[in-house]
Amino acid sequence: MLKKISINTLMKWSWFLLTLLMIIITINYRYHVEIPTEERAIQKLYKRELNALYYSLRQTFNNLYMMNKDYALWDDTYAFITDQNNEYLISNFADQTFINLGIDAVFIVDLNDNILFKKGWDHSREKPLEFSKLDENGKFSSANLLNYKNGSDANPVGLISTEHGAMIFSASNITDTDAIKKSNGKMVFLQRFDQNTADILSKETQLSLTIIPFSPKYKHTQKINLMLQDKDIQSSDNWLVEDINQQPLFVLNVKHQQKYAPKILTTEIIISILVQVSILAFMYLLIRQLFLKAIKNINSEITTMANTKSIAPIESHTKITEFQFFSTEFNHLVNTVKHQQQQLEKLSTTDSLTQIPNRMAFEQHFAKEWAHLQRNNTPFAIVMCDIDYFKKYNDSLGHLQGDEALKQVAKALAMSSRRINDIVARYGGEEFVILFGGIDFAGLQMKLNEIIESINALNIAHPDSDVAQHITLSLGATLMTPPRNIDEQPNLIRAMSIADNALYLAKSKGRNRAEIAIDK
């Protein structure tokens, strides 16, 4: 069972849960949809960059290979192996040749691996460079490279380790220009592969490439394999580069320019969440303003009605149609109840036979008038009226005729009080009571005479009266002035009792007359 809960609390919870839900959905969408898409795009870009590196590297190797092959497939070179003509060397391997070709060393080797010519060039110092490690007493030390694939025609190209660092190595079979004759030696070109080479490759590929010397800690680094990328490529990767004999040479650090680490909370996501939270907050405030305020106002009006025990139409306005409908229907109900209340009040304070106020209405009126009379210290009179020998009238003419007579007398008495604060009421049976406010003794006498005359003037035949042949009235009045002490309560019983005594006196003096008793 739910505890009691206010709409406001319910709305606050709804707002909180909606906000939470919206944040969860946004972050989930980012995590499961956006980030994987971005990651796929960046992987594609990385792969493209690595492919570019592969082609640039191939191009670098290929350039050396092409130059090397060009020199190896040449009649002059072929002839040099047999005649070792010095002129061939002077004209083809001067210092300038190394500078022009961008190579660092040349070896010419015969079929027995004897070095017929070797020359290295230090480009930075601009002087010859020794390659003693490759020369083992006149024989090419890495002979296995020259007999690559068991002396086939293959021209090995790759990287080797030298005392001057890693170098690209290309060894081509020497033969005639038309490549018809059998090879009689090998032409070897070497070209440094150092940070400068990496920098040139960097420019071509947009990658940042750094050569790191090999050390045992890189033993388990992946071997460079730029074409087969099925693993996730990191924004910075280390590749182990091996020489042509599959010995570790150096580590190539490849950094992709676009560093990308997808974040869950980007500025856009934060802005989007803030916008959504603001929209929800706005909706909450709007509903609160329209809906909750309307409920609160109606609730407060109904509570006031319950506390004051009086119903009234709902006055607060609302823009919500259902509440408007509720207010309209409620107000209809209030009007009906009020009308019924008025009817009831009228019924309870009106004498059903004569349609003039009854005794209760007289007592309520007197209580209200008392304050007014007391405030102004105004004298007032209470007059008791009694139809003479009415029992006999009923007995001789019947009850219905008696009712008719009562109605006529009531009407005539009602005419006697013309002031708004005066009241004529049926006190019970054939007795009536009148309150005259602001009246003096002479005025009262005049009023009483007028009443007697007006009843006589009705000339309602009374066959059994001892006073006259028509209906007559006996009147007993008292003239009073309210006490000055405003705290003193009205004493209607006392006033009535004095008036009643006066009435008794009037009757005893022969009826159809009035007597006034002054309250001392």
Ligand SMILES: Nc1nc2c(ncn2[C@@H]2O[C@H](COP(=O)(O)OP(=O)(O)OP(=O)(O)O)[C@@H](O)[C@H]2O)c(=O)[nH]1
């Ligand atoms: N027709 C009719 N008669 C009523 C009504 N109320 C009271 N009466 C009658 O009024 C009569 C009053 O009688 P009494 O109290 O003896 O007074 P009375 O006959 O007028 O005698 P006095 O007052 O001494 O002159 C009774 O017979 C009541 O039945 C009424 O509403 N209709």
